[in-house]
Amino acid sequence: MKQIGITGGIGSGKSLVARIFNCLGIPVYDADNRAKWITNHDPAIIEKVKSLLGEFAYRDGQLDRNRVSSQVFGKPELLENLNSIIHPAVGEDYKKWVLQQNTSYVLKEAALLFESGSFRQLDGIIHVSAPMDLRIKRTLERDKQRGREQIEAIIARQMNDDERLAKSDFEIINDGHTLVIPQVLKLHAMLSQL
């Protein structure tokens, strides 16, 4: 079974593209969502996050995401420390998940496939590309709690599009003009044959 990554910057449309593959019967591991689950449920991770960010990082037993976003996205060192707690846990969780799948290929969706090093375990990477202004506009519309300043701080913490695309094997253009479903169908036909 081939393991394919799907990546792209914030607001590029990874989740949307991943949902289309999922409709075709392809299992998708959503690293963002699993990271959310782990930070709320794994006691060892919760302890580590609290010792890094303080007790107030959690409210009513849940990670206070707005508070933590304001705390970490403007502070590269703090974010790196948070990443080094969460990324290995997501890596282990993914390994268990993949053993339970039995399709011709699976998808791992993550914004930070290259930054986290997890691309090394994958057989190919799909890059979802969209112009920067459109990515910011989509994210502003989706995440009402986030301002433009925070979105720009997040973008500054991610690999730039050119570099990410150069490291990827396939591209899906999600620029608001190019039709997305035909691109997914073409790639799905090819990946199913691998």
Ligand SMILES: CC(C)(COP(=O)(O)OP(=O)(O)OC[C@H]1O[C@@H](n2cnc3c(N)ncnc32)[C@H](O)[C@@H]1O)[C@@H](O)C(=O)NCCC(=O)NCCS
């Ligand atoms: C800082 C946190 C609490 C903010 O939560 P919030 O609900 O506001 O945002 P969410 O998790 O939905 O992320 C929104 C988008 O921001 C970007 N992003 C998230 N974490 C990071 C990061 N560490 N570095 C760069 N970009 C990131 C991604 O494009 C992501 O899709 C959360 O993002 C987090 O715990 N991040 C660190 C762990 C991580 O890297 N998760 C990503 C997948 S493993």
Ligand SMILES: Nc1ncnc2c1ncn2[C@@H]1O[C@H](COP(=O)(O)OP(=O)(O)OP(=O)(O)O)[C@@H](O)[C@H]1O
């Ligand atoms: N082609 C499109 N047409 C209209 N809306 C779109 C399109 N692509 C994405 N969107 C919308 O833009 C927003 C961002 O898309 P999505 O959540 O898939 O991005 P993402 O790459 O997964 O972002 P993140 O890294 O933050 O998780 C969503 O609200 C989504 O519905």
